[in-house]
Amino acid sequence: MIPDAVALQTTGAIARLLINGLQAGAIYILLAVGLSIILGTLKFVNFAHGALYIIGAYLGLIIAQDPSFGGKLAEWGFGDIGLGFGYLAALVVVPLVVFVIGVLMERFVARPFYDRPDTDQILLTYGIALILTELFRVLFGGASRSIDQPPWARGSATGVPVLGDALTALGINAVSTWRIVIILLTAVLVGIVFVLIEYTDFGLTVRAGTVDAEMVELLGVKLSRPYLVVFGIGAALAGVAGLVGGPLVNFNPDYGATILVPAFLTVVVGGVGSIRGAVIAGLSFGLIQAGLVQFGFSEWAQVGIYAVAAVVLLVRPQGLLGQEVAA
Amino acid sequence: MAVVTGPATGRGGGGGDYPSLGNFPIEGDAAVFGFNVPTTGPYSSEGEDELRAYELAAKHLNEGGGWVDSQFDDLSGDGVLDYQIDYVEGDTATDPSQATNSANQMVDRDGVIMFSGGSSSATAIAQQQVAQDSKVLYMCCLTHSNETTGVECRRYGFREMFNAYTTGQALAPVVAEEYGEDNSFYQLYADYSWGQTQQESMNQFLTEIAGWEQVDSVPTPLGTDDYSSFLSEAANSGADVLILNHYGLDGATSLQQAVDAGLKDSMTLLVPLYNRPMAEAAGDAISGVFGTAAWDSQIDNEASNQFTEVFQEEYDRIPSGPAQLAYAQTLQYAAAVERAGTFYPPEVIRQLEDYEYDNIGMGAETMRACDHQAIRDVPVVRGLPGEEQEQGSYFEIVNVTSRDDLWYGCDEGPAAECELGPYGDE
Numbered sequence: 075m076i077p078d079a080v081a082l083q084t085t086g087a088i089a090r091l092l093i094n095g096l097q098a099g100a101i102y103i104l105l106a107v108g109l110s111i112i113l114g115t116l117k118f119v120n121f122a123h124g125a126l127y128i129i130g131a132y133l134g135l136i137i138a139q140d141p142s143f144g145g146k147l148a149e150w151g152f153g154d155i156g157l158g159f160g161y162l163a164a165l166v167v168v169p170l171v172v173f174v175i176g177v178l179m180e181r182f183v184a185r186p187f188y189d190r191p192d193t194d195q196i197l198l199t200y201g202i203a204l205i206l207t208e209l210f211r212v213l214f215g216g217a218s219r220s221i222d223q224p225p226w227a228r229g230s231a232t233g234v235p236v237l238g239d240a241l242t243a244l245g246i247n248a249v250s251t252w253r254i255v256i257i258l259l260t261a262v263l264v265g266i267v268f269v270l271i272e273y274t275d276f277g278l279t280v281r282a283g284t285v286d287a288e289m290v291e292l293l294g295v296k297l298s299r300p301y302l303v304v305f306g307i308g309a310a311l312a313g314v315a316g317l318v319g320g321p322l323v324n325f326n327p328d329y330g331a332t333i334l335v336p337a338f339l340t341v342v343v344g345g346v347g348s349i350r351g352a353v354i355a356g357l358s359f360g361l362i363q364a365g366l367v368q369f370g371f372s373e374w375a376q377v378g379i380y381a382v383a384a385v386v387l388l389v390r391p392q393g394l395l396g397q398e399v400a401a
Numbered sequence: 402m403a404v405v406t407g408p409a410t411g412r413g414g415g416g417g418d419y420p421s422l423g424n425f426p427i428e429g430d431a432a433v434f435g436f437n438v439p440t441t442g443p444y445s446s447e448g449e450d451e452l453r454a455y456e457l458a459a460k461h462l463n464e465g466g467g468w469v470d471s472q473f474d475d476l477s478g479d480g481v482l483d484y485q486i487d488y489v490e491g492d493t494a495t496d497p498s499q500a501t502n503s504a505n506q507m508v509d510r511d512g513v514i515m516f517s518g519g520s521s522s523a524t525a526i527a528q529q530q531v532a533q534d535s536k537v538l539y540m541c542c543l544t545h546s547n548e549t550t551g552v553e554c555r556r557y558g559f560r561e562m563f564n565a566y567t568t569g570q571a572l573a574p575v576v577a578e579e580y581g582e583d584n585s586f587y588q589l590y591a592d593y594s595w596g597q598t599q600q601e602s603m604n605q606f607l608t609e610i611a612g613w614e615q616v617d618s619v620p621t622p623l624g625t626d627d628y629s630s631f632l633s634e635a636a637n638s639g640a641d642v643l644i645l646n647h648y649g650l651d652g653a654t655s656l657q658q659a660v661d662a663g664l665k666d667s668m669t670l671l672v673p674l675y676n677r678p679m680a681e682a683a684g685d686a687i688s689g690v691f692g693t694a695a696w697d698s699q700i701d702n703e704a705s706n707q708f709t710e711v712f713q714e715e716y717d718r719i720p721s722g723p724a725q726l727a728y729a730q731t732l733q734y735a736a737a738v739e740r741a742g743t744f745y746p747p748e749v750i751r752q753l754e755d756y757e758y759d760n761i762g763m764g765a766e767t768m769r770a771c772d773h774q775a776i777r778d779v780p781v782v783r784g785l786p787g788e789e790q791e792q793g794s795y796f797e798i799v800n801v802t803s804r805d806d807l808w809y810g811c812d813e814g815p816a817a818e819c820e821l822g823p824y825g826d827e
Contacts, residue, residue: 090637094630101627110565144718186695217446218650218682220657230663248636250661253629323626324654324682328441367619367630373592375630376622 086245091364093246095323097253099360100260105333106340106352107264108311111271114347115304117142118184119192123337125206126309126329129175130168130316131325137164144215161224168317169310176309180302200367201309203330210327221320256318263314267307268349284325284347306348336379344381345396354394358382367387419745423536424512427744431487432480434459434731435507435516437528438542442495444520444649446678447723451520451542452490453716454724458714458731462486467711468732469718472704472760475736482738489513491652493524495649500524504531504539513537514744515734519562520544520649520723521623522595529558536825538746540730542742543695543723545648547598547798550774551815554798557746558823559768561730561775563807565599566814568693569606571779573803576691577611580642584613587638587668588815589631589655590646592620598815599646599673612722616640621647621655628655632662642669653682658685663701675782677721680795687784687795694782695722695761699798705762729761733768747824764804771811772819778804 108109109123135141140156147153157163183202187195231249232238241249271277282290283297290297319333340359344351359379366375374381386394412533419425427433436455438448440540461469462488465478489511491503496685500518507513508531516532517540519525532539533555542751545568550560577634586607590596601619607613616638621631632655635643643664647655656672664670667684675692698709698719708728712720720728740743754770766777782796809816 086637090633094633097629098617098627148717216440216449217678218653220653220682220684222684223661229661230666232663245637246633247667248633248662249629250658250663252661322658324650324657326445326650328445329626332624363627364630364633367634372619372621372631376625 087368089244089246091361091368093241093244093249094368095357095361095366096257097249098359098363100253100257101315101322101356102336102340102359103264103353103356104256104260104311104315104318105337106344106356107267107349108308108315109337110341110344110347110352111267112305112308115271115280116180116184116188116301117284118188118305119195119199120184120308121196121334122179122203122206123308123312124332124334125203126172126175126312126330127316127319127333128206128210128325128327128330130172130313131219131221131320131329132210132316133171133313134161134164134168134317134320135219137167138221141219143213144217145211145213147213147285148215161221163181164317165314168313172313173179173306173310175313176306177302179309180305183199184305185298185301207327207330214327216326216328218324218326219320220324221317223252223321227255239356252321256322259314259318260326263311264349264353267311270307271349276300276303339379339383341393343386343393347397348393348395351393413652419743419748420826423746424508424514425745427484427514428512430485432482432484432689432744433511433513434486434488435491435504435511435513435518436488437491437493437503437507437516437518437697438521439495439502439524440492442493443651446682447520447649447676447721447740448493448495448518449545450721450724451518451727452692454518454720454727455488455490455731456713457712457715458728459486459488461711462732462735468704468707468728468760471707471733471734475739476605476732477739481735482742482744484744486735491518493518493521493528495524497521497523497527499688501527501531504528505535508535508537515540515747516767517727517730517734518542519544519726521593523593525549525558526553526594526760529553529555532557533822536746538734538749540734542727542730543676544595545599546595547602547815548594550772550819551598551616552818553594554772554774554819554821556750556773556824559733559773559775561726561733561768561777562695563693563777563779564774564815565595565602565673566809567779567807568599569602570610570807571693571781572603572671572673572691573606575781575799576607576642576671577613579691582612584611584641584669585616585639586613586642586644586671587616587617587635587640588644588646589621589628589635590618591623591648591651592622595648596620596623596646600605600644603644603673605645615643621651623651626654628658629662631655632659632664635659636662636664636667640668640755642671644671644673648674649679652679653686656683656690656814657686659808675720675784675796676723677795680784680790683784684790685787688786691799692782692784692796694780694796696725697722697780697782697796697798698779699794700762700801702762704760708762733758733761747826750824764801766804770813771821772816774816776804776808778802781808785792
């Protein structure tokens with residue numbers, strides 16, 4: 075029989091691994107789902123996804139707070155353009171605005187390139203990402219920024235009634251409340267997108283279009299509108315990721331490029347177009363990262379993700395839950 | 402080998418005959434400086450402020466103003482040895498290979514006679530190697546690793562900034578007095594030259610001076626944006642103190658995430674190396690946290706106040722420690738050229754070696770010849786609460802530890818491993 079102290083220690087270690095994996099994985103999932111539905115349904119490689127994250131972060135900062143920006147805005151006398159409406163206002167406005175940006179991107183950028191090779195799409199969207207990054211740098215300056223956490227989600231989660239007691243009982247003593255908010259928000263958003271794509275007529279049309287767009291059009295269903303909406307949703311998710319990631323990780327105009335690689339990796343390992351796959355891949359990455367740190371292999375925490383990705387793709391090139399493509 | 406006669410060129414010869422070396426002699430009417438800083442990557446905020454200071458230094462060298470008029474008697478404010486100062490800028494992206502490429506481009510394509518930059522020791526060390534190979538002087542800006550003037554020292558590199566070793570020396574007595582002697586500590590460190598030497602030095606001096614005991618020291622990759630797993634393990638270690646050996650954006654992020662996760666309630670946090678942009682990004686999270694800083698505008702003396710004033714006049718913002726280093730190092734090089742009467746690198750190096758000065762706001766200093774390290778005081782600081790940061794100050798100066806209580810001999814510590822290499826005219 076295992077002594078109580080050892081059992082408690084083991085339970086604590088497992089609980090820490092799970093919560094750490096979950097909090098690291100939630101960000102990967104949030105970043106990947108938007109990218110995955112665009113790539114999976116529209117077959118469009120969007121390297122500007124990171125730039126949409128940055129748009130969400132800066133827009134959120136402007137709506138929620140009163141920041142002072144450097145760059146050209148300051149030179150032109152518009153350094154203090156913050157509205158200070160609070161975080162909840164940003165949570166409403168940011169997805170809507172980035173959705174509209176996504177819709178415009180689909181109409182004027184993506185649509186003319188649907189029939190072009192992937193390389194053309196990559197070059198185009200990568201170019202857009204570079205332009206947006208530089209534009210942000212010129213306008214706002216290169217200084218690192220963060221968004222303040224809303225007052226109701228500040229501090230350690232161990233201080234939250236009930237939840238705090240549960241975490242303490244499990245031996246978890248270092249989780250921020252904001253992390254818990256991100257986990258819940260990710261679960262809700264991913265759930266909504268999943269239901270929309272899997273269980274609605276709209277989703278059925280989109281999925282049918284993915285399998286055989288020509289046949290769907292021949293049946294009299296116009297795909298341009300659902301595609302517009304899907305791109306908008308994918309963009310909005312990236313914007314929300316920027317908004318909820320903003321209080322967690324400091325960002326600057328370059329940060330969009332930093333998050334692009336793990337986002338793509340999550341999509342590819344999960345299987346392009348699969349929301350379930352993105353969730354499993356994101357959680358796996360989070361758990362691997364947390365496990366490597368917890369068991370004393372912290373130097374390998376980032377490399378480990380890439381190693382696992384390489385192994386998965388060698389064994390299943392289509393990703394964990396991706397569809398095999400006939401040659 | 403081509404020989405340039407001083408008087409024949411009229412400028413830069415200093416009365417002696419000097420062979421071509423590196424980018425000497427200068428072609429054209431302007432001497433070109435290279436400012437190679439991170440404008441992208443985790444240290445980009447620091448890089449941007451350095452760039453502002455470099456541009457200001459070039460302006461003052463050409464037109465007068467700032468320390469050129471008041472602190473550096475060797476400088477005229479009408480160029481350097483009658484050459485106007487021009488400059489090129491590069492982005493190291495906080496990456497050593499990118500820093501090397503950018504420095505090589507400055508040397509080979511732009512013909513710079515001196516280059517400067519830093520903000521990551523790995524990039525500074527890489528640039529020092531370019532300097533030594535190409536025989537073009539490199540004036541280190543912010544680099545804090547023991548290795549920069551230790552095992553990786555180079556004849557063609559000079560460092561004004563203090564190092565991880567002296568941060569440990571300066572910080573240990575202060576935190577021992579504040580938190581007592583019976584403490585255990587856990588370290589997280591950025592996994593490259595600076596972080597590695599920083600955690601070694603903190604371990605050495607907190608053990609030796611403060612009598613504390615290290616529980617563990619864990620590397621984190623440079624550019625990490627999610628420290629949650631690392632912090633969770635630190636919280637679970639049972640240590641009393643958590644030391645975050647992170648800098649720039651990484652430093653702001655790890656500190657903020659530690660505070661958010663509630664670690665400040667159960668552990669004492671230390672951030673050994675601070676700067677203004679970092680504190681600005683971390684906000685209220687730095688409240689009460691001890692560290693050291695290169696320089697701060699609150700250091701009240703004539704040179705410090707003057708620099709703050711001219712920088713603020715030019716850019717409408719208070720300069721950071723890295724900015725002061727960038728400004729000082731550029732003028733220091735130019736003054737050495739004036740004293741040498743030539744841009745010929747070995748002569749300029751000899752002017753800088755063992756040079757004593759007291760004109761950059763950090764008290765009396767010596768640029769030691771044996772390792773090219775400035776022997777200087779170290780400011781110990783403590784973060785201010787968020788509500789007090791509105792005035793533009795992010796930390797209070799706890800003390801400026803005298804250089805007499807710090808440092809090590811030429812055959813001790815990091816200097817014992819330093820072999821500078823040739824001047825190039827032997």
